Amino acid sequence: MTLAQLDLAADVKKILADLGVSEARFTGGTLSVTSPISGAEIGRLPEDSAAATAEKIEAAHKAFLEWRQVPAPKRGELIRLLGEELRAGKAALGRLVSIEVGKITSEGLGEVQEMIDICDFAVGLSRQLYGLTIATERSEHRMMETWHPLGVVGIISAFNFPVAVWSWNAALALVCGNATIWKPSEKTPLTALATQALFERAVKRFVAEGGTAPANLSTLLIGGRAIGEVLVDHPKVPLVSATGSTAMGRVVGPRLAQRFARSILELGGNNAAIVCPTADLDLTLRGVAFAAMGTAGQRCTTLRRLFVHDSVYDQLVPRLRKAYGSVAVGNPLESGTLVGPLIDKAAFANMQTALDGAKAAGGTITGGDRVDNGSENAFYVRPALVEMPSQSGPVEHETFAPILYVIKYSDFNEALALNNAVPQGLSSSIFTNNMQEAETFVSARGSDCGIANVNIGPSGAEIGGAFGGEKETGGGRESGSDAWKGYMRRSTNTINYGKTLPLAQGVKFDV
Ligand code: UN1
Numbered sequence: 001m002t003l004a005q006l007d008l009a010a011d012v013k014k015i016l017a018d019l020g021v022s023e024a025r026f027t028g029g030t031l032s033v034t035s036p037i038s039g040a041e042i043g044r045l046p047e048d049s050a051a052a053t054a055e056k057i058e059a060a061h062k063a064f065l066e067w068r069q070v071p072a073p074k075r076g077e078l079i080r081l082l083g084e085e086l087r088a089g090k091a092a093l094g095r096l097v098s099i100e101v102g103k104i105t106s107e108g109l110g111e112v113q114e115m116i117d118i119c120d121f122a123v124g125l126s127r128q129l130y131g132l133t134i135a136t137e138r139s140e141h142r143m144m145e146t147w148h149p150l151g152v153v154g155i156i157s158a159f160n161f162p163v164a165v166w167s168w169n170a171a172l173a174l175v176c177g178n179a180t181i182w183k184p185s186e187k188t189p190l191t192a193l194a195t196q197a198l199f200e201r202a203v204k205r206f207v208a209e210g211g212t213a214p215a216n217l218s219t220l221l222i223g224g225r226a227i228g229e230v231l232v233d234h235p236k237v238p239l240v241s242a243t244g245s246t247a248m249g250r251v252v253g254p255r256l257a258q259r260f261a262r263s264i265l266e267l268g269g270n271n272a273a274i275v276c277p278t279a280d281l282d283l284t285l286r287g288v289a290f291a292a293m294g295t296a297g298q299r300c301t302t303l304r305r306l307f308v309h310d311s312v313y314d315q316l317v318p319r320l321r322k323a324y325g326s327v328a329v330g331n332p333l334e335s336g337t338l339v340g341p342l343i344d345k346a347a348f349a350n351m352q353t354a355l356d357g358a359k360a361a362g363g364t365i366t367g368g369d370r371v372d373n374g375s376e377n378a379f380y381v382r383p384a385l386v387e388m389p390s391q392s393g394p395v396e397h398e399t400f401a402p403i404l405y406v407i408k409y410s411d412f413n414e415a416l417a418l419n420n421a422v423p424q425g426l427s428s429s430i431f432t433n434n435m436q437e438a439e440t441f442v443s444a445r446g447s448d449c450g451i452a453n454v455n456i457g458p459s460g461a462e463i464g465g466a467f468g469g470e471k472e473t474g475g476g477r478e479s480g481s482d483a484w485k486g487y488m489r490r491s492t493n494t495i496n497y498g499k500t501l502p503l504a505q506g507v508k509f510d511v
Contacts, residue, residue: 003038003331003375008099012042012190015092019197026190031222033190036102036341037331039377043190047223053230057181059216060152061236064179066214068149075175076126078213081202082171083119086112089198093163093191095333100188101162102340104332107295115167115195117463118479122171125484129176140498147488149177150262154231154240156252159343160298160400161243162188163195165266168463168479169241169487170199170218176487179214181237183221183228185244187343196220232256239264239487243300246398246424246472253474264486265474266467268398269426271449271458272305274415274441276432281316283455284431288404289323291429291457293383296339297402298347300473301427301451301459305395306406307415313408317387320406324367324385331373341373341380342401348379351401354394358386358405361393368403391418398424412437420448426469427451427458450477 012035016026026033029046048056067075086093090112098108131145153173157165162184170180184192196218203213221227232240232255241264242252249267256263273291275284291303308316332340342348348370355368368384383402388395395405409415419428428447431454432438438454440446450469451461461467466481468474477483503509 003373003378006038006040008035008038008040009042012096012099015096016190016194016197018092019089019194020201021193021197025193031186031189033100033187034344034377035099036343036378037099037333038375042099045189045193045222048221048227050226050230053221053223053227054234056216056219056221057152057231057234057236060179060181060219063214063216064149064151066212067174067179067217068177070177070212072126072129072175072177074211075177076123077209077211078202078206079119079126079171079175080123081205082199083116083123085198085202086116086119089194090116093194093198096191096194097162098332098340100191101159102332102343103295104337104340105335108332111161111164114164114463118164118167118171121463121480122175125172126175129484129488131490136494137504138496138502140496140500142495142497144493144495146491146493147176147485148491150487150489151178151238152236153178153180153487154237155180155182156228156231156240156242156244157182157184158243159185159187160295160300162191165243165478166192166195168467169264172478172484173487174217176484178487179217179219181219181221181231183223183231186224189222192220192222233259235259238262241476241478242266246474249474262486264468264476264478266300266476266478267472267474268424269300269302269469269473270304270396270398270422270424271301271427272307272419273303273429273431273458274409274419275306275308275312275316276412276430276434276437277309277311278433279312279431280433280455281312281319284316285319285323287429287431287455287457288320289327291459292404293324293327293339293402294459296342296381297383298343298400299459301461302402303404303429303458304398305391305418305422306404307409307418308406309415310408310410317406321366321385324383327383329371329380329382339383339402341378345377345379347401348381350399351381351384351403354397354399354401354403355384355386357394358388358403362389363387363405391421396422412440416441416446423472424469425449425471426473427453427461429453429456429458431455
């Protein structure tokens with residue numbers, strides 16, 4: 001079947017109808033959504049106005065006031081049910097992710113699995129929101145810290161992980177006792193509608209079980225930048241977690257700081273891997289191929305820079321060139337495809353601009369050309385492998401496309417310095433069997449990124465670890481480990497259970 005013959009709009013309609021989303025939510029509106037698979041329109045959503053957004057925030061705040069009173073393990077039960085709904089809806093939601101974003105089938109499903117995983121994590125967490133008890137210097141006193149919900153948590157997500165990023169934030173924020181309000185990317189509101197429908201199903205079951213869940217606990221905002229601004233500026237939103245470009249973060253971060261609200265920023269990455277003389281080259285080839293070409297280079301963790309030791313360069317790079325030449329590019333819904341389309345025409349134009357810049361800087365390019373799939377509005381490309389004489393020009397920037405810059409190195413410390421020499425600091429990897437190199441890479445003088453891996457690529461992180469990066473990546477942490485603390489406020493409590501009032505630091509104040 002050619003791309004032009006695919007009736008993706010009908011497919012979308014059926015998936016959304018099965019999930020109980022009314023047609024009025026995705027037809028007849030002003031926000032047009034197209035599938036990158038064929039370029040065809042698959043939805044037209046009514047948008048929220050700025051005034052409606054402010055009302056939704058007020059309603060979410062009311063929900064928060066009730067929800068914070070529900071014991072955390074009971075809040076966890078709602079997220080357990082959400083996990084069940086996601087399990088039941090995995091095939092449908094995964095397919096919708098593939099249609100709306102262009103991910104290959106296993107990655108569309110994988111994204112939903114990531115949502116299920118974080119729900120499981122959050123359910124356990126709902127019984128582990130621990131604070132410390134701290135030794136006090138005063139007799140008959142006790143000092144402790146307790147963690148309380150914050151309020152309404154704003155979530156701004158990007159097109160490339162249209163639903164998983166919501167779940168990392170929402171699952172934690174909700175068990176922590178907050179209400180959430182979500183502005184998905186304008187490019188991917190349909191998967192958000194589907195996710196919201198699954199959440200509402202979970203709420204229904206929770207209430208049927210006797211649980212207390214206020215209305216508007218999780219709210220969806222549909223629209224563009226203007227409503228995002230309302231969210232960022234609203235005094236009843238104490239935290240906004242925003243995923244997107246560094247340019248977006250430069251606007252959102254200072255605006256939140258200006259009103260002393262918190263931010264979790266998950267911005268650009270320009271992730272590197274170092275291939276050392278002792279690397280297992282079969283494993284390296286597979287690790288590099290997935291990290292650099294997977295998701296058509298549109299993950300924030302995508303591998304973009306590869307530093308290869310000169311002793312293995314001529315063994316690895318020709319094999320990589322071959323993989324780039326033969327990787328299956330095409331309809332992501334077809335089995336066997338590994339690289340789907342770019343999200344849109346602008347992404348294609350950005351890729352071509354970066355490749356032109358690389359050429360001007362002395363790069364030798366394999367691939368990068370458009371693959372004609374019979375639809376002028378769909379943008380398929382052969383991933384590009386660009387051998388560069390040095391780290392300069394477009395290598396220093398994140399281009400959200402499958403371009404891997406390869407640079408030869410001879411000294412380990414030089415490679416480490418190159419890894420750290422870009423403004424972004426999300427993810428990084430080393431391929432080596434030399435223990436000193438591996439340990440140095442993950443040490444204080446090693447990679448300066450939020451994620452530093454050994455013998456796996458920089459992308460495809462599990463939810464159990466904290467996810468995020470340093471420098472222009474924004475510094476935020478989401479998902480596992482103790483990232484939950486970002487969604488709560490800490491209260492330090494000192495309790496005097498005696499009859500005297502000793503003051504700290506030996507101060508005397510007898511009246
Ligand atoms: C992103 O691209 O915004 O580690 C997130 C990964 C995924 C998440 C990527 N678990 O590649």
